Amino acid sequence: MAKLAIEHIKGNTYMISSPANIGIYIQGDDAVLIDSGNDKESGRQILKLLGERGWKLKLIVNTHSNADHIGGNAFLQERTECEIAATALEASFITNPVLEPAFLFGGFPDDDMRNKFLMAKPSRVTHIIESEGTIPGTPLETLSLKGHYMDMIGIITPDGVAFLADSLFSDVILSKYHLTYLYDVKSQLETLNRLRSLKADIYVPSHAPACEDISLLIDANESKIREIAQVILSLCSEPATLDDILSGLCNRYGIELNATQYLLLSNTAKSYLSYLKTQGYAVYEFKEGRMIWQKST
The missing domain is CATH 3.60.15.10 (Ribonuclease Z/Hydroxyacylglutathione hydrolase-like)
Known part of the structure; x- marks a missing residue:
């Protein structure tokens, strides 16, 4: 160092x-x-x-x-x-x-x-x-x-x-x-x-x-x-899993994942999703064994 x-x-x-x-x-x-x-x-x-x-x-x-x-x-x-x-x-x-x-x-x-x-x-x-x-x-x-x-x-x-x-x-x-x-x-x-x-x-x-x-x-x-909250919300315009959203974020910002990045970014994405749901902008449901997020209508 x-x-x-x-x-x-x-x-x-x-x-x-x-x-x-x-x-x-x-x-x-x-x-x-x-x-x-x-x-x-x-x-x-x-x-x-x-x-x-x-x-x-x-x-x-x-x-x-x-x-x-x-x-x-x-x-x-x-x-x-x-x-x-x-x-x-x-x-x-x-x-x-x-x-x-x-x-x-x-x-x-x-x-x-x-x-x-x-x-x-x-x-x-x-x-x-x-x-x-x-x-x-x-x-x-x-x-x-x-x-x-x-x-x-x-x-x-x-x-x-x-x-x-x-x-x-x-x-x-x-x-x-x-x-x-x-x-x-x-x-x-x-x-x-x-x-x-x-x-x-x-x-x-x-x-x-x-x-x-x-x-x-x-x-x-x-x-x-x-900005990131809006990007995540746009990724929920169609039904999306956490992995779908994480993939969209990585593509948007040019992020290459490793074990450390995956833990930090997936956890952060969950925090944004929780915030968006609490604010009334997003909802989720469980379908075919998956948690599906979608923009509120």
Whole structure:
């Protein structure tokens, strides 16, 4: 992996740019980490960087339980005996990482599905925190950002820096991949609306550069969600199974499936279908042993 480096943002707040950006907040000589990267090597580099500055890792706060955000947990906790904080629902997945591929697949995942992109090494969550409030022993505030994952949170530091986890994706990612993973479409749209009124000096999404204004990024993410919802609804103009819809999405956006992509995209397609049904735009029936989706009349 690429060499990581610490960048100063403001006051006691720092970040490490990586495929999933990592936050650091300093209290004296103690470091609070916001997520830990995607694997053991991330953890190794993070520990080295902290040591070079004389900082001791005290706590990891995980915004959610996806493997690219908790991948360094196990190494860092083993080496430093640091504490780990997460919301209750996300903590279950951090402690038992097989739950993620099992949840995505809807059954016991095979060897190809139990890979490092979907299943990190287990780590021990020592503190269950609320999705809204102050993290005990720190001045950090949590912010509920449900949508991308079950009980995802953002973190706001006293320096006016807001770490926004996977609530926003960059224009580059949206134009390249189109379908970013979504657990709850309605909640994600509500989160985007909430972000419009969030005041901070600097915003740090996990998958976009740090910036002072996220308004255009919010627009781009909302536009892409509504685009995909309309594409899926058009694929239901005629009776269609989930596999029919998934095939249509892959053809539309030029997606080549593998085990990981299949789990993420099929699960996301289900989330969109659930949203469309709840909003009254789509219905389903069971016919000849198949679940058939169709646009509402």
